[in-house]
Amino acid sequence: MKREERRQEIINLLIESRAVELDDIAARFGVSKMTIHRDLDDLERAGVLRKVRGGATIDAGTQFESDFRFRELQEADVKRALAETAAELVEPGMTVMINDGSMASVLGDVLALKKPITLITNNAAIMERLKGVSGVTLIGLGGVYSAKFNAYFGIVTEEALSRLRADIAFVSAPAATGRLAYHMDEAVVRTKRAMMNASRQTCLLINSRRFGHTALHVLADLAEFDTVISDKPLPHDTAAELGSGKTVVTIAKETTT
């Protein structure tokens, strides 16, 4: 078992039990305490957990869980599947908007293969990965950088969006119930909505596990989207309410890669 696997496992343990004991995991993985100390130090620095005497804890529900560095590690396979499916909506030559979020940054990687393409985003991860990639015209949206979402937001971002127009916007959401999608942050909601307004077509990407949750602000009615992509069939109530409209629901199948 390599270092990264061990660290991922530590995170998984933490998610289940909220806290781990140092001696405990050192024994479980058959490595020295010092090694675990170093794992925990690094994970703490990455903002994933908090070290306490004798072990570490994770404060679910607080800033940690909503921290992008943490989310980044989770459910990479689902993200990949959603991204692959979303990419089918895109043809070379198109202009595409992508919002913040780790889901979105996976999508960026996938779309980069559809070159030539123009990508408009406020997502710092995408800017870093795709800048200078030939065949990809990268338009960064400015704004105030938010470490929490690893993206740029604010008036500058919204103004920039008001001057641009894309063929399709991909928007992701952390929560949805019934026919509404939600987000906890107002500035993020405004940016996502601005992207939707600035695109001919819109597509929502949402992990099926996010259904049944809500958050402070309503992001959008699912019926506003041309396409909704998820990894499992939508809950019955959502599906029913959406049934009559124009919105196309697509279920991503995990690719065997």
Place this chain on the structure above:
Amino acid sequence: MKREERRQEIINLLIESRAVELDDIAARFGVSKMTIHRDLDDLERAGVLRKVRGGATIDAGTQFESDFRFRELQEADVKRALAETAAELVEPGMTVMINDGSMASVLGDVLALKKPITLITNNAAIMERLKGVSGVTLIGLGGVYSAKFNAYFGIVTEEALSRLRADIAFVSAPAATGRLAYHMDEAVVRTKRAMMNASRQTCLLINSRRFGHTALHVLADLAEFDTVISDKPLPHDTAAELGSGKTVVTIAKETTT
């Protein structure tokens, strides 16, 4: 001497003499020809030089010299000195604009120590280094990414600047003659000028070696700046023409770090 030092040295040799011989540098560094071959191959791939039979050349004045990956390597000490001097104009709490260029990205690092501070920039290197640094409010300017300058430019950038206002703008220039500073790229000039317009105070940072050169577009009259910082006294003609105005000229002294 490690690999990167050796490569940096090769570049320095190239800058002085336009061309190097393979046998020559292999002997000078006491390594095999094969190693030098590999160095030259990699540097060529990085766009820094051109391999020719028996050695390598650099074509000053063509695209090579204007490539940011190349400039990044050059004269780190001078850049550092200019940046340290420029930082003296900044107090914690100020809002500062910084333009594209490797000089500017060094300045970003130095200014990050003056926290709390607000940094407005179109420079991708600065965004990457300083995002998430506590005490630094980072405002990215959007725009179309330019690999050549590793920064963002265009209407989006200029519009964003028209909505912002800073205490001071730091602008760098690759060429100056008499009282005028020049730049080869129109979009870059527009962005720099927009920064100057959006700031209460302006400061030009210029390597003394850039004097006596020109480029296609005039960037500004040196007298427009409140401060001009260089590493050596300005040429006589420039100094004379500037003498009567309000512009303060500061010579950076190399710090012994």
Place this chain on the structure above:
DNA sequence: AGAATATAACACAGATTTTGTGATTTTGTG
């Protein structure tokens, strides 16, 4: 104060990167 835990410093094995050597291919020149 005394036990438990955390940090720091060094040592070491294994992986990775960098380099050198000699064989082989390519290129330029008379």
Place this chain on the structure above:
DNA sequence: CACAAAATCACAAAATCTGTGTTATATTCT
């Protein structure tokens, strides 16, 4: 076209980097 110089290739050797454990020292809790 032949021959020498230079470049490339392939693999082995050397140097460097990484991750780990051990021991010594410091810190924190009770």
